[in-house]
Amino acid sequence: MSLLHWAILAPFIMASFVPFVRKKAAAIHTGWFVLILPVVLFVSFLQYLPVTMNNGSIMQTAAWIPSLGIDFTAYVDGLSLLFVLLITGIGALVVLYSIYYLSKTKESLQHFYVYLLMFMGAMLGVVLSDNVITLYMFWELTSISSFLLIAYWFDRDRSRYGALKSMLITVFGGLMMLGGFLILSIMGDTFSIRELAAQAPELNNHPLFLLAMILILLGAFTKSAQFPFYIWLPDAMEAPTPVSAYLHSATMVKAGIYLVARFSPIFAFSGYWFWIVGAVGLFTMVWASFNAIKQTDLKGILAFSTVSQLGLIMSLLGAGSAALHFDSLDDNLYTAAVIAAVFHLINHATFKGSLFMVTGIIDHETGTRDIRRLGGLMSLMPITFTLSVIGAFSMAGLPPFNGFLSKEMFLLSMVQLAELNLFNLETWGLLFPVLAWIGSVFTFIYSMIIVFKVFGGKFQPEKLEKKPHEAPVGMLISPIVLAALVIIFGLFPNLLSYSLIQPAAAAIVPSIIPNGSQLDVHISFWHGFTTELMMTIGVVVIGMILYKFLPKWIGMYDYFPGRVTLNKLYNASLYTAERGSHSLTKSYMTGFIRSYLVYIFAFFIAILGFTIWVKDAFRFDSSNTASIGFYEVGLLIALLIATATILMAKSRLTSIISLGAVGYSVSLFFVIFRAPDLALTQLVIETVSTALFLLCFYHLPKLSRHEEKRRFQIGNAVIAAGVGLIVALIGISAHSTKLFPSINEYYIENTHTKAGGENMVNVILVDFRGFDTLFEISVLSVAALGIYGLIKLRLEKGGEQNENE
Amino acid sequence: MEILMCIVAGLLFAAAVYLMLSKSLLRIIVGTGLLSHGTHLMLLTMGGLKTGAAPVLGEHAASYTDPVPQALILTAIVISFGVTALFLVIAYRAYQELGTDNMDQLKGTEADD
Numbered sequence: 035m036s037l038l039h040w041a042i043l044a045p046f047i048m049a050s051f052v053p054f055v056r057k058k059a060a061a062i063h064t065g066w067f068v069l070i071l072p073v074v075l076f077v078s079f080l081q082y083l084p085v086t087m088n089n090g091s092i093m094q095t096a097a098w099i100p101s102l103g104i105d106f107t108a109y110v111d112g113l114s115l116l117f118v119l120l121i122t123g124i125g126a127l128v129v130l131y132s133i134y135y136l137s138k139t140k141e142s143l144q145h146f147y148v149y150l151l152m153f154m155g156a157m158l159g160v161v162l163s164d165n166v167i168t169l170y171m172f173w174e175l176t177s178i179s180s181f182l183l184i185a186y187w188f189d190r191d192r193s194r195y196g197a198l199k200s201m202l203i204t205v206f207g208g209l210m211m212l213g214g215f216l217i218l219s220i221m222g223d224t225f226s227i228r229e230l231a232a233q234a235p236e237l238n239n240h241p242l243f244l245l246a247m248i249l250i251l252l253g254a255f256t257k258s259a260q261f262p263f264y265i266w267l268p269d270a271m272e273a274p275t276p277v278s279a280y281l282h283s284a285t286m287v288k289a290g291i292y293l294v295a296r297f298s299p300i301f302a303f304s305g306y307w308f309w310i311v312g313a314v315g316l317f318t319m320v321w322a323s324f325n326a327i328k329q330t331d332l333k334g335i336l337a338f339s340t341v342s343q344l345g346l347i348m349s350l351l352g353a354g355s356a357a358l359h360f361d362s363l364d365d366n367l368y369t370a371a372v373i374a375a376v377f378h379l380i381n382h383a384t385f386k387g388s389l390f391m392v393t394g395i396i397d398h399e400t401g402t403r404d405i406r407r408l409g410g411l412m413s414l415m416p417i418t419f420t421l422s423v424i425g426a427f428s429m430a431g432l433p434p435f436n437g438f439l440s441k442e443m444f445l446l447s448m449v450q451l452a453e454l455n456l457f458n459l460e461t462w463g464l465l466f467p468v469l470a471w472i473g474s475v476f477t478f479i480y481s482m483i484i485v486f487k488v489f490g491g492k493f494q495p496e497k498l499e500k501k502p503h504e505a506p507v508g509m510l511i512s513p514i515v516l517a518a519l520v521i522i523f524g525l526f527p528n529l530l531s532y533s534l535i536q537p538a539a540a541a542i543v544p545s546i547i548p549n550g551s552q553l554d555v556h557i558s559f560w561h562g563f564t565t566e567l568m569m570t571i572g573v574v575v576i577g578m579i580l581y582k583f584l585p586k587w588i589g590m591y592d593y594f595p596g597r598v599t600l601n602k603l604y605n606a607s608l609y610t611a612e613r614g615s616h617s618l619t620k621s622y623m624t625g626f627i628r629s630y631l632v633y634i635f636a637f638f639i640a641i642l643g644f645t646i647w648v649k650d651a652f653r654f655d656s657s658n659t660a661s662i663g664f665y666e667v668g669l670l671i672a673l674l675i676a677t678a679t680i681l682m683a684k685s686r687l688t689s690i691i692s693l694g695a696v697g698y699s700v701s702l703f704f705v706i707f708r709a710p711d712l713a714l715t716q717l718v719i720e721t722v723s724t725a726l727f728l729l730c731f732y733h734l735p736k737l738s739r740h741e742e743k744r745r746f747q748i749g750n751a752v753i754a755a756g757v758g759l760i761v762a763l764i765g766i767s768a769h770s771t772k773l774f775p776s777i778n779e780y781y782i783e784n785t786h787t788k789a790g791g792e793n794m795v796n797v798i799l800v801d802f803r804g805f806d807t808l809f810e811i812s813v814l815s816v817a818a819l820g821i822y823g824l825i826k827l828r829l830e831k832g833g834e835q836n837e838n839e
Numbered sequence: 840m841e842i843l844m845c846i847v848a849g850l851l852f853a854a855a856v857y858l859m860l861s862k863s864l865l866r867i868i869v870g871t872g873l874l875s876h877g878t879h880l881m882l883l884t885m886g887g888l889k890t891g892a893a894p895v896l897g898e899h900a901a902s903y904t905d906p907v908p909q910a911l912i913l914t915a916i917v918i919s920f921g922v923t924a925l926f927l928v929i930a931y932r933a934y935q936e937l938g939t940d941n942m943d944q945l946k947g948t949e950a951d952d
Contacts, residue, residue, distance in 0.1 A: 758850055
C-alpha cells in the first residue's frame with residue numbers, strides 16, 4: 035500500500051468518521067470537515083503534474099488477491115490525472131456549495147456526506163485502477179453510491195423511481211462490462227489494462243474481440259447516458275442539486291467517457307469502434323439537444339444538455355480513432371479530435387457544474403425550477419444572471435468562452451471526417467458535419483432558453499413561493515470559481531495544452547506518438563476565416579432566428595416523440611417483465627402437491643428415458659437368470675391381485691387390508707428366495723403397520739378416494755405407467771449387464787473366521803456394516819419422538835384440549 | 840425369473856405412482872408403502888435370484904445366496920417403516936385439525952402468506 039492507495043481509500047476512511055463528527059460537532063455544518071479532504075487530495079495530486087507532463091507515469095501495486103492475479107494497482111498517467119483533478123477539484127467546490135445549500139438542521143447531513151465521500155473514493159478508484167477487476171469494483175461502487183444519492187430524499191416517490199431506474203440501467207451496463215473485461219483478460223491472459231494495451235495488435239485478430247468490445251462499450255454507454263440508455267439521467271435530477279452538479283454533470287457520467295478513452299489503445303484500431311463510438315455519440319448529441327428544448331424544468335434541460343455534450347465528447351473519441359490509421363504525425367489531422375475531446379471534457383465540467391449550481395440557487399431562492407413560472411430575475415439576481423450567461427454562452431459555443439474553442443474544434447474534426455476515406459466514409463461521411471451542425475443549433479437554442487426564459491422577460495412574483503433575492507455569498511463562491519475558469523480557459527487555452535491536455539491525449543492514442551516527442555497541442559483562438567467559423571456563425575444566426583420564433587414551432591414536439599418514447603418502453607418492459615414472471619410462476623406453482631409430483635415424475639421419465647434412448651443403454655440378456663418356479667408365479671399373481679385391489683378400492687378398509695396382503699406376499703417372496711431374516715422382519719413390520727393403519731382407522735376419513743376428473747385419471751395413469759416402464763427397463767438392463775462379480779465371497783468366507791458369527795446377514799448388520807444400523811436406530815428413534823410430539827404437543831388454537839386424552 | 844421380477848417391480852412402481860398422484864391423503868400413504876415394497880423387491884432381484892442356501896453358515900452348503908442385498912433391504916425395511924409410521928400420524932393429525940384429507944383442499948392460498 036503506497037500513499038497513492040491511501041489517497042484512493044481516504045474518502046472511504048473519512049466517510050466512516052462522518053456520522054461521528056455529525057454527532058459530536060452538531061453546531062458546525064458537517065460539510066466543513068468533509069471539505070478538507072478533496073482540497074488536500076487536489077493539492078497532493080497536483081504534484082504528479084510534472085511527471086505526466088513528460089509523458090511519464092507512476093504505477094503502484096498492492097496485492098489484493100495475488101493468487102488470482104487481482105491486484106489493487108494504481109496507475110497515474112495524463113488521462114487519470116485529468117480525471118482525478120476534475121473529481122477532487124469539482125468535489126471540493128460541490129462540498130463547499132452543499133454547505134450552503136443543505137440545511138444543517140433539516141437534512142440528515144451524515145447520510146449525504148457519507149454517500150458523497152463513498153462516491154468520490156469510488157470515482158478515484160475507477161480512474162486510477164489499472165486492474166480491470168478493481169476497476170469494475172469501483173465502477174459498481176459509483177453506481178451504488180449514485181443510487182443512494184439520487185434517493186437522498188427517500189420519502190419522495192419520484193426520487194425512488196429515479197434511483198431505481200439509474201441503478202437498473204447502470205448496473206446492467208456494469209455487468210455487461212464485467213463480461214467484456216473477463217473476455218478481454220482471457221484473450222490477453224492478464225487483468226492489467228496496460229499489459230492488454232501492449233498486446234493490442236494480437237487482440238485485434240482474436241475471434242472474441244468484437245464481443246468484448248461491444249460489452250465494454252455497453253458499460254460505457256449506460257454510465258455515460260448515451261442513446262438509448264440516456265433515460266436514467268433526466269430522472270436522476272430528483273437528487274439534491276449538488277449531487278446533480280457533481281455526479282450527473284462533471285464526474286460519474288464521464289466514467290463512461292473515461293472507459294472509452296482508456297480502452298482506446300486496445301480497441302481503437304478497429305473500424306467497428308470508430309463507427310459505434312462515433313455514430314452513437316453523434317446521434318446522442320443531436321437527439322438529446324433536440325429533446326432538451328421541450329423541457330420545462332431547468333434541471334431537465336441541463337440533464338438533456340449533459341447527455342448531448344457527453345455524446346459530443348464520445349463522437350470526438352470515436353473520430354479520434356481514425357488517427358491511428360495514419361502513420362505520420364505531422365499531417366495527422368485526426369489527433370485533433372482527441373485533443374478536442376479532452377478539452378471539451380474539461381470545459382463541460384466547468385460550465386455544466388456552474389450551471390447546475392446556478393439552477394440550485396434559483397431553486398433555493400425562488401422555490402421553483404419551472405421555466406414557465408420564472409422570468410425577469412435579471413435585476414434581482416445579477417450575480418447569478420452573470421454566471422448563467424457565462425455558463426450558457428460557453429455551452430452554446432460563443433466567444434470568448436472556452437465552449438467556443440472546443441465547439442470549433444468539434445466542428446473542425448467532423449468536417450475532416452467527411453474527407454476521410456476509411457470505413458465507408460466516402461458515402462456517409464457528409465452526415466457527420468451536418469448532424470454536428472444541427473446538434474449545435476439545438477444546443478444554441480436551449481442555452482438561450484436557460485438564460486432568457488429565466489432571467490429575461492416579465493417578473494411574475496405571484497407564481498413564486500418565495501420572494502427572490504440574491505443568494506448568499508457562500509453559495510456563489512463555487513459557481514464563481516467555475517465561471518472564472520470558463521473565461522480563463524477561454525482566453526488562455528494554452529494554459530492547459532501541455533499541462534493536462536497533451537498528456538491525456540497521449541494516453542488515449544499512445545501508438546501514434548514516436549518516442550520522446552509530444553503531440554502538437556496548440557489551441558489558437560483565431561484560425562482565420564475557416565469552414566468551422568462559418569459554421570459557428572451559421573449556428574448563431576439560425577439559432578437566433580429559431581429561438582425568436584420558438585413559440586411558433588414548439589408545438590411540433592406534441593406530435594412527435596410523445597407517443598413512443600424510450601421511457602414508455604422502459605416502463606412497459608419493466609411492467610411486462612414483472613407481469614410475465616408473475617404469471618409464469620403462477621402458472622406452474624399451483625400449490626397442488628399433485629402438480630409438483632407430476633413435474634418430478636415427468637422429469638424422471640423424460641431424463642431417464644432420453645438417456646436410455648440416446649446412450650442405447652437397453653440390454654436384454656436372459657442367459658444369466660434363475661429359472662421360473664411354480665410358487666413364485668403363484669405369489670406374483672397374488673401380489674398383483676392385491677395391488678389391483680388397492681387401486682380399485684372404494685373404502686379405506688379394503689385398501690389397508692390389501693396393502694397388508696401385498697406386504698405378506700412380499701415376505702413370502704423373501705421366504706422363497708431364502709432370506710429368513712427379511713421374511714421375519716417383513717412379517718412383523720407388516721403386521722405392525724397394518725395395526726397402525728387400523729389404529730388410525732377410526733379417525734381416518736370414511737372414503738378412501740375422492741372423485742377425480744377423467745382427464746386427471748388418464749394423465750395419472752400415463753405417468754404411472756411411464757414410471758413403471760422406466761423402472762422395469764432399467765432393472766432389466768442393469769441385470770443384463772453384469773460388469774464385475776459380487777463382493778459377497780468375502781462375507782461368506784469371513785463371517786465365521788473373523789467375526790465369529792454364523793448368520794451372515796446379522797453379522798453384516800452389526801459387524802461389517804454396523805454404522806448403517808446405528809443410524810437406522812436413530813431414524814427409528816427420531817420417528818418415535820416425532821410421533822410422540824405430534825400427538826402430545828398442541829400449541830395452536832389457544833390451548834384447545836386434545837379430545838383423545 | 841429376474842426379468843419377471845423386474846416387470847413386477849415396475850408394476851408395483853406404476854401402482855404406487857398412480858396412488859401418489861391421487862387426491863386422498865390415505866391413498867398417497869398407501870402409495871408410498873407400495874413404492875417401498877417395489878424397491879425392496881428390486882433390490883433383492885438385482886442381487887441375483889440364483890438359488891443357493893440361506894446365508895447361514897450352519898447349513899454347510901456349497902453356495903449361499905448373496906447376503907449383502909439382504910442386509911441392505913433389512914435396513915431399508917426398518918427405515919421405511921419408521922417413515923410410514925410418521926406419515927400416518929401426520930396424516931391423522933392433519934385430518935383431525937383440518938377436517939379434510941383432500942389434497943386439493945389442503946392447499947395454501949396467497950392470503951395465507
